[in-house]
Amino acid sequence: MYEAVAAYPDGDSTVSRHARTAADYGYDGVVVRTRGAEFDGEAISDRYGSDVVTGIEIDADDPESAAGAVGNFRSDCTVLLVRGGTNKLNRYAVETDRVDVLTRPMAGDGDINHVLAKAAKTHSVHIEFDLGPVLRASGGQRVQAIKTLRKLREIVAQYDAPFVVSVNADSHRQLRAPRELRAVGEQIGFTADQITAGLDAWGEIAARNRERMDDDFVEPGVRRGREGG
């Protein structure tokens, strides 16, 4: 199970602190959303036993600038995320094979419908369930967040679209252990298995992309090398 976090300078905790807390809580590793974060993944993994996956979350105003950023950063990171929040950005993200995850699709004016869910499945773009507002917002905002999560869950389940779960932590104090997330998820209508699957999906994306970025990888099922060598 992995969690995707925003680290210093975008967040209040460094990558190593996130990784240490995540390891304590029982995660296998963290996906770093922040492009400017500096860290030594190997040293962190040696010390705390937590895998660190390089990711970049693209926060663009429109699909055109998002497309530019996807082209620029795809090869720099293992997991590429595009922040949604408008219908145009959501649509761009789920229809782009090079994007791994569409984050916060329901934030702001964003919405997801059956067309986008089917596109996400076709292009294997994971849709994020953002539990952050459930844990940290209150009042009307939280009601709204739980309401939109329910809508998203129903559509995603109907079309079997790939999904991930995250709490969008800016600091290590905002992280919560997988068992806690399962308990919260069950209170707002998820099944425990859905939450676990969503946390596991980060690791599956990272493993798949690492294999693809390997020098010996030619295409799925084809690897360079000598027979028996």
Added chain:
Amino acid sequence: MKHLPKHLRPRWRYLAVEIEATPTAEFDRGDFQRALWYAAGNLLGDAGSADADLTVYAFDFADGSGEAVVRARHGETDAARAAVACVDSVADHEVGLVVCGISGTVRACEESYLGDGTPLSTEQHVTFADDSRPAICRDDLAEISMPDGFVAATKLDTH
């Protein structure tokens, strides 16, 4: 009033909760209890909150780190766990909470999951982001004082 026969007494479970906050955060048991009730009331509703019946028993917090024992009704531990997860701040201080374990008695709870003894924190200067900055260090953790608040780091980030 005469106490209830044993089979009619409510059965309880005790959650061992670890608390983490910024080194300057100060709050007491009452603040934590209030935050917990507020979180439970909002997430579970009045009925669910009454069922879970969350009460803070032992509470110990100093220098940004602490622990608590939270009592919940037997059979409501999942709801209690969810309510604990939804406590994001206590007395306006952001807190990280994790349930380390659940026991049937306060004593077992404390002995099994709590009281590892937090190492003392020291103040020292560390090099971070190309500058020497004051930091509060504990174990291999460092809370580095930056112009706009603390940055939580580890010894791996500092020199």
